[in-house]
Amino acid sequence: MNIRIGIPRALLYYNYVTLWKTFFTLLGAEVLISGYTNKLTLDLGRDMVVDEACLPVKIFFGHTAQLLEQKPDFLFVPRMVSVEKSAYICPKIIGLPDILEAGKKEMPALIKPTMNMVSTGNIDSFLREAGSCLTTDRRKISRAWKIARQEQNAEDRQALDKSRSTEIGAARTGSKLPMLLLGHRYNLYDDFLNLNIRKRLWQMGCDLWTPEQFSEESKEDTIKTLPKAIFWTFGKDILGTVRCFSRLPGPKGVVIISSFGCGIDSFIGNMAMRYLHKAGIPYLNITLDEHSGEAGLETRLEAFLDMIRWRRPFNEDHISSYGTPLGDPEGYAGIHGVYGYSATSYQ
């Protein structure tokens, strides 16, 4: 019988599922993935971590608990410290294996290889450790990783190809309003966690853009001009995306999805908002927590879209007093007459 490896459908699953799944399958494992997030996932996760943990982490723990029903031999919970040579992943993600092992719930053995490109500059030890419960044949492990990497790259390219031609050219055709949904992938693609925001925006007539529709190179390029290098991979992605998107011609808006209790979002989000404010691009900041009331979200989205659509013909320069940052260090707060329409934030 094949060894059964469980992967929680949460956090970096949304970035690397194809890579991880293909890798373990090629090494002969049966990969088990938890189901879609639901209320029970959140309840289970809430019981396993401290209240202060952010919502995506609580949901991650809920998924690990739900995976136990499928009786995996191992759980794959890598310690992702850094995936590139100059930036880090969030500390809460780095600590996941430790929090799981320290918890009261009995868990199967963890496969917890460390990915730390800052200190090692390569993934050799990560691969050895990841594949060690299945084989000690290094060549087999490397081959499996290479194929898995190609599959993940092909998938990433697919998302990119849809929009590559429009990145610096004209916006997509049609009357839909270009709307960037900005945030971590696990916030954008977990429909329970984000109260189905993608479907809502689509139904409200938006042409949705997401971070993976901009190439890594163009994102890197646009943030080179920042006075200081960004310390976090997630932060680079968010700021690079918002800068790429701002180059699209014509009216557009940005919906920023952040997590309550997230240190990275609290100031990377603020940097993104200041940039948008300066560029005159309307934005809406939605902070996700454990509340699941959909009416509040619906009202805010409607108001935001009405604001963009109704004010455009009048070329209004209104800036909401609520959304105006106090003491904007860049000195743009409250300057009227600069923008085509307002840079307003709803929280």
Ligand code: SF4
């Ligand atoms: S980056 Fe923010 S939302 Fe993501 S795990 Fe870390 S604290 Fe939570």
